[in-house]
Amino acid sequence: QVQLVESGGGLVQPGGSLRLSCAASESIRSFSEMNWYRQVSGKQRELVAPITTSGNTSFVKAAQGRFTFSRDITKNTFYLQMNNLKPEDTAVYYCHARRVGDLRHYWGQGTQVTVSS
Numbered sequence: 001q002v003q004l005v006e007s008g009g010g011l012v013q014p015g016g017s018l019r020l021s022c023a024a025s026e027s028i029r030s031f032s033e034m035n036w037y038r039q040v041s042g043k044q045r046e047l048v049a050p051i052t053t054s055g056n057t058s059f060v061k062a063a064q065g066r067f068t069f070s071r072d073i074t075k076n077t078f079y080l081q082m083n084n085l086k087p088e089d090t091a092v093y094y095c096h097a098r099r100v101g102d103l104r105h106y107w108g109q110g111t112q113v114t115v116s117s
Contacts, residue, residue, distance in 0.1 A: 001104070002024060002025055002026055002097065002099065002104075002106040003024070003025040003106075004022050004023070004024055004025075004095050004096075004097060004106055004107060004108040004109075005022070005023045005108060005109065006020060006021065006022050006023075006093070006094070006095055006108035006109055006110065006111040007020070007021045007023070007111060008020040008021045008111060009093065009111030009112045009113045009114075010112075010113070010114070011114045011115075011116065012085055012113075012114070012115055012116070013115070013116055014085060014086055014087060014115055014116065014117065015084055015085065016085050016115070017081070017082060017083045017084075017085065018082045018085065018113060019079055019080070019081050019082070020036070020079060020080040020082065020093055020095070020111060020113075021077055021078075021079055022034075022036075022077060022078050022079070022080075022095030022097075022108050023075070023076060023077045024076045024077065024078075024097065025076070026076065027073070027076055028071060028073060028076050028077070028078060028097070029073055030099045030100055031097045031098065031099045031100075032098050032099055032100045033096070033097060033098040034069075034071065034078045034095070034096075034097050035047060035049065035095070035096040035097070036048050036049035036067075036069070036080045036093060036094070036095055036096070037093070037094045037095075037096055038089075038091035038092065038093045038094070038113075039091055039092050039094065039110075040090070040091045041092075045094070048063050048067060048080075048093075049063070049067055049068075049069045049080050063082075063089075066082065066083050066084045066085075067080060067081065067082050067083070068080075068081045068083075069081075078095070080093070080095075082113070085113075085115045086115060087115045087116070087117040088115075089113060089115050090113060090114050090115050091113060092110040092111065092112055092113075093110065093111050093112075093113055094107055094108050094109075094110050094111075095107070095108040096108070
């Protein structure tokens with residue numbers, strides 16, 4: 001029912017930055033979870049930027065201090081700011097959300113991030 005549309009991926013040099021966007025089809029004020037995952041080809045998807053309704057956020061260790069989460073309620077959009085990108089960050093990135101009173105999980109279509117080496 002909820003649709004998440006991602007944008008902002010691309011090709012960057014090591015040390016560069018990107019901001020990923022996840023635009024939702026309804027108000028994100030109803031969301032109990034907003035998360036970012038990434039998946040390298042042939043490997044498991046990993047959680048890189050989770051956030052709860054209490055505002056607690058964590059990252060995979062390799063991303064700590066480099067990736068930050070934000071949101072814009074008026075635009076029904078949340079973001080992942082990625083700085084000091086490394087070749088190891090190359091992956092398809094997915095946004096993910098859950099909402100209050102809904103047991104379903106919602107996923108974006110994925111956006112490719114490629115960091116040259």
